[in-house]
Amino acid sequence: MSRTERMFLVIVMAAAVSWLVFLLLRVDPIVIEDDAFIAFRYAQNFARGAGLVFNVGERHWGFTSPLHTLMLGVAGAVSLDIVRTALVAGIVAGFGAAALVGLTLRPLLGVYGSTFVAASLLVSARSLWYPGLETALLLFFLAATLWSFRNQRFTAAALAGAAACLTRPDALVFVLPLFAAYRGAWRLRTIGTFVLPGLAWLVFAYFYFGDVLPLTFGSKKGSEAFGPYFVENIVWVVSFFQNLWYVKSVPGAVVSASCVAGVLLVRSVRRDRALVLTLLGAPLVLVLLYAKIGPPVMHRWEIVSAAYFLHAAGLVTVVVVCRTLLAHTDGITRRMVFAVVGIFAALALGLSVFTSNEQIVRSAPNAFWKGARHRSFLAAAQWMREHWPAGAYVASQEVGTLAYYSDARFWDRFFLVRPRNSSYSPPPYLVAWTEAATVEDFGRVYRRVHLVPRGQFGPVGLFASDERP
Numbered sequence: 001m002s003r004t005e006r007m008f009l010v011i012v013m014a015a016a017v018s019w020l021v022f023l024l025l026r027v028d029p030i031v032i033e034d035d036a037f038i039a040f041r042y043a044q045n046f047a048r049g050a051g052l053v054f055n056v057g058e059r060h061w062g063f064t065s066p067l068h069t070l071m072l073g074v075a076g077a078v079s080l081d082i083v084r085t086a087l088v089a090g091i092v093a094g095f096g097a098a099a100l101v102g103l104t105l106r107p108l109l110g111v112y113g114s115t116f117v118a119a120s121l122l123v124s125a126r127s128l129w130y131p132g133l134e135t136a137l138l139l140f141f142l143a144a145t146l147w148s149f150r151n152q153r154f155t156a157a158a159l160a161g162a163a164a165c166l167t168r169p170d171a172l173v174f175v176l177p178l179f180a181a182y183r184g185a186w187r188l189r190t191i192g193t194f195v196l197p198g199l200a201w202l203v204f205a206y207f208y209f210g211d212v213l214p215l216t217f218g219s220k221k222g223s224e225a226f227g228p229y230f231v232e233n234i235v236w237v238v239s240f241f242q243n244l245w246y247v248k249s250v251p252g253a254v255v256s257a258s259c260v261a262g263v264l265l266v267r268s269v270r271r272d273r274a275l276v277l278t279l280l281g282a283p284l285v286l287v288l289l290y291a292k293i294g295p296p297v298m299h300r301w302e303i304v305s306a307a308y309f310l311h312a313a314g315l316v317t318v319v320v321v322c323r324t325l326l327a328h329t330d331g332i333t334r335r336m337v338f339a340v341v342g343i344f345a346a347l348a349l350g351l352s353v354f355t356s357n358e359q360i361v362r363s364a365p366n367a368f369w370k371g372a373r374h375r376s377f378l379a380a381a382q383w384m385r386e387h388w389p390a391g392a393y394v395a396s397q398e399v400g401t402l403a404y405y406s407d408a409r410f411w412d413r414f415f416l417v418r419p420r421n422s423s424y425s426p427p428p429y430l431v432a433w434t435e436a437a438t439v440e441d442f443g444r445v446y447r448r449v450h451l452v453p454r455g456q457f458g459p460v461g462l463f464a465s466d467e468r469p
Contacts, residue, residue, distance in 0.1 A: 005111045012115050016095065016122060019353070023091050023128070023360075029083045030374040031364040032132030033301065037400025038416060039063045039134070040072065040082050044404060047076025052208065054399075054417040055409045061209040062417035064216050066201050067166035068134035083404075086132045094136040098122040100143035101312055104150055108268050108275075113319035116345050120315050123352040125359045127308060130301040138167045139308055142174050146278050149178045154185040158193035165198050173289060174282040174305070181273040219415045220295035230291035236300065237287055237307040259314035266320050279313035282306075374401060381405035 041054050042063050050056045052073070063069050068086075075085040102118025109117065121127055127139070141164035148157035157178070164171035179185050179194070202212050239256045260280070269275050283306035290303055300307075322341045365371035377398075384394070384406040396402060399412040411418045 009111065009115065012119060016119070019123065020091065020095055024088060026361045027087060027091065027128075027131055028365050028371065029087050029132070030371040031360065032083065032087065032374070033130060034373070034377070034398045034400040035299075035301075036086065036130075036132040037083075037404045039065060039069045040086065040132075041400065041403045042069050043072035043076055043082050046070070046073030047082070054403065058418070059209050060418055061205055061211055061214045062216065064169075064214060065134035065137075065167050066205075067163060068137055083132070090131045090133070090136040091128070093140040094127050095122060097136065097139035097143040097308075098127070100140070100147045104143070104147045104275075105312075105316065108272070109316065109319050109323070113323060116319060116349075117312060117315045119349055120352060121308065121312060123349060123356055124311065125352070125356040126304065126311065128356055128360055130304060131360075133301050134167050135301050135304045138164060138171060138305055141167055142171060142278075142305060142309075145175055145178060146274060149182055149185070150272075150274050152182075152184060154182065154187070154190045155193055157182075157185065158190045162194050162197040166201060168302075168305075170286060170289065170302070171305075173286045174278060174309075177277040177282060178274055181277060215419060216416055217293075220293065220299070222294045223296045224291075224294045226291045226294065229294060229297050230287065232297055233291070233300065233303055234284075234287050237283060237303055237310050256314055259317040260310050262317035262321075263313040266316065269316065279309050279316070283310045377401035378405060384408055 038054070042052055045054070045056060046052050046069075051059070052069070053059055054062050071089070072082050072086055076082045098118045098121040101121060102114045104114075105117055106114040108114070127136070130136075141160050144160035145157050145164055148154070148160055161171070161175035161178070164175060175194075179191075185191075206212050238260055263269050263279060264276075269279075286306045287303055295302060326341070363370075378401070381402050382405070384402070388394070388406070388408050394402065394406075394408045394410045396410060396412055397414075399410045399417055402408070403410045
């Protein structure tokens with residue numbers, strides 16, 4: 001590595017650390033998705049010694065990420081704030097994932113090209129948009145798995161792959177093809193290292209929860225038809241330019257798709273099975289898999305890993321095109337082209353930082369589906385702590401934030417934390433949205449429904465009922 005390259009890396013690392021500190025200081029926990037608080041509630045009860053449960057005494061598997069939930073439970077047990085820990089861990093894991101992708105691509109793209117790809121992933125709003133969830137942790141373990149395989153470190157790859165699958169089981173879509181591509185990993189010790197952690201969890205889940213599949217699988221299955229889900233989300237995962245550089249609409253989608261597909265024209269990439277599988281094959285299979293399952297189309301944190309690696313594929317194409325232009329010029333022309341490419345890269349990264357800051361730091365705290373709803377949940381949870389009857393259940397459309405901050409016992413409409421055949425001892429109470437359609441829907445299920453404190457909690461309304469559905 002030349003002196004210039006070392007100085008370049010020092011400058012980039014200093015900028016990356018500054019971005020990390022900025023995010024840690026500015027990103028507000030109120031922008032965390034409500035679904036993340038379901039895992040936080042399990043971690044909260046685990047830290048208190050009540051077990052891995054949502055409602056104390058009820059063993060139902062209602063979270064997606066065993067590793068993430070247990071990590072937060074341990075953090076809570078040593079008196080760390082679970083919400084803040086999840087936020088910090090997610091941001092740090094996102095930085096680690098980008099760094100590992102950059103290291104993986106360095107032999108292919110060189111210092112400057114790989115650093116540009118890593119920096120672009122680092123400041124992308126898509127990589128940071130779901131803080132608190134297990135998304136960034138999954139990206140970190142997947143990037144570690146890819147790096148380990150390409151460096152022939154198969155035991156490390158097995159450990160990272162096992163951790164990825166315990167973070168989200170759909171990581172198998174990425175990890176299994178990598179094992180198939182590297183025959184050096186077909187050793188008993190390596191396979192055992194990969195399989196045993198997941199097998200141990202499944203055995204535990206069977207005896208503790210009575211099932212080997214989380215309730216989230218059944219509750220989300222069939223929410224959307226295959227065609228609409230696949231079309232909308234395949235466009236979303238491919239069109240990374242829309243969030244990265246403000247290139248939007250149809251032209252942006254065409255440019256993005258061309259860059260993603262263009263990576264197959266790069267000979268060094270085509271020869272690298274690990275890169276082809278991770279950057280193109282697995283992401284497309286993942287979208288197909290979720291289209292078949294049919295979860296809500298806007299639950300895009302489930303396919304962020306697909307968008308992330310397709311994003312990386314498109315950036316590889318951009319870098320290779322720029323390197324090709326530089327290779328076919330010399331002298332003053334080459335320096336001019338290098339300067340233009342450098343200015344373009346700096347502007348692109350600057351726009352990405354601006355976009356991420358606008359979406360995550362400035363807009364999210366007041367957006368309805370982010371900060372505004374969260375503040376209403378906090379107010380409702382405070383009221384519930386003061387007025388809710390001891391031992392009474394809360395039936396709710398959204399259960400995460402309200403449950404975490406109120407300590408009430410919950411049942412949700414979508415059967416995420418309780419199976420469909422559950423029964424109640426005390427009569428349930430009901431929490432719902434104030435939109436007319438939802439109120440009418442609840443009114444059909446609960447015949448006597450009345451508002452408790454009218455308009456007290458902004459967009460959230462509390463309703464009570466003395467009847468079970």
